[in-house]
Amino acid sequence: MQINVIIFGQIVDITGTSAIAVEDVTDTNQLVERLATAYPALKSAKYAIAVDKKIVKENTVLSNNNTIALLPPFSGG
Amino acid sequence: MADKKIKNIFMQGPIPAGFIADSIQKHSTKTDIGAHSIFLGQVRDDIIGDKKVAAIDYTTYEEMALEKMQEIREDMFSKYALTCMHVYHSLGKVAAGELSLFVFTSSKHRKMAIEACEETVERIKAELPVWGKELLEDESYQWKENK
Numbered sequence: 143m144q145i146n147v148i149i150f151g152q153i154v155d156i157t158g159t160s161a162i163a164v165e166d167v168t169d170t171n172q173l174v175e176r177l178a179t180a181y182p183a184l185k186s187a188k189y190a191i192a193v194d195k196k197i198v199k200e201n202t203v204l205s206n207n208n209t210i211a212l213l214p215p216f217s218g219g
Numbered sequence: 220m221a222d223k224k225i226k227n228i229f230m231q232g233p234i235p236a237g238f239i240a241d242s243i244q245k246h247s248t249k250t251d252i253g254a255h256s257i258f259l260g261q262v263r264d265d266i267i268g269d270k271k272v273a274a275i276d277y278t279t280y281e282e283m284a285l286e287k288m289q290e291i292r293e294d295m296f297s298k299y300a301l302t303c304m305h306v307y308h309s310l311g312k313v314a315a316g317e318l319s320l321f322v323f324t325s326s327k328h329r330k331m332a333i334e335a336c337e338e339t340v341e342r343i344k345a346e347l348p349v350w351g352k353e354l355l356e357d358e359s360y361q362w363k364e365n366k
Contacts (some may be wrong), residue, residue, distance in 0.1 A: 144336075144338065148280070150278065150279075150280055150348065150350060151278065151350035151362060152350070152362040153351075155362075166309050191347075192280075192283060195280075195282060195283040195286055195287075211280055211283070211348075214350065214362070215364050215365070216344070216345065216346070216347060216348055216349060216350065216365055217341060217349065217350050217351040217362065217363035217364050218277065218279070218308060218320070218344060218347045218349025218350070218365070219260045219308075219319070219320045219340065219343055219344045219349075219350065219364045219365065
């Protein structure tokens with residue numbers, strides 16, 4: 143299963159792109175591990191994961207219909 | 220919530236002072252209002268190392284931000300007796316000294332307007348997926364983080 147991830151703010155500085163596709167992940171814990179392998183600098187980066195525009199704090203099962211986003215600390219206003 | 224129209228709050232570039240004046244003027248027809256409270260966020264020229272912040276470049280996850288703003292708006296209307304509430308946030312480049320956030324709450328009495336305005340600003344800062352990239356004088360940058 144391919145998961146599409148959209149990326150914002152300073153996390154784009156690490157990934158170099160604002161959209162990536164990750165193969166064969168079934169939940170958010172797995173996704174975090176896979177991303178850290180692909181982009182080691184992410185291990186020390188602060189970010190939250192949103193699944194369908196809601197921030198998830200617990201491990202969450204993913205389907206390829208979900209919209210996954212990596213959100214660094216907010217700094218609006 | 221799905222049947223409600225989601226309002227856009229984003230504006231490209233700085234929020235002009237004239238826009239704020241017009242917005243105040245438009246409320247003169249709503250004669251049941253007794254108090255307005257307004258918050259304006261202005262870009263500050265912080266010193267980072269030995270360089271000044273020249274501007275902030277704002278980006279957002281728009282779909283999520285608008286949905287979250289709708290939730291904040293509904294919470295404010297159920298918590299406070301508001302007549303109306305308007306929020307505008309800049310996207311793109313806003314120079315030091317220019318305005319990037321405009322929160323405007325109106326009520327019959329001051330207390331409700333003031334408290335709703337303050338709470339809305341705090342929630343925007345904490346909950347809206349918006350990012351500010353501080354552009355320094357020498358064209359380097361750093362990412363802002365809300366305290």
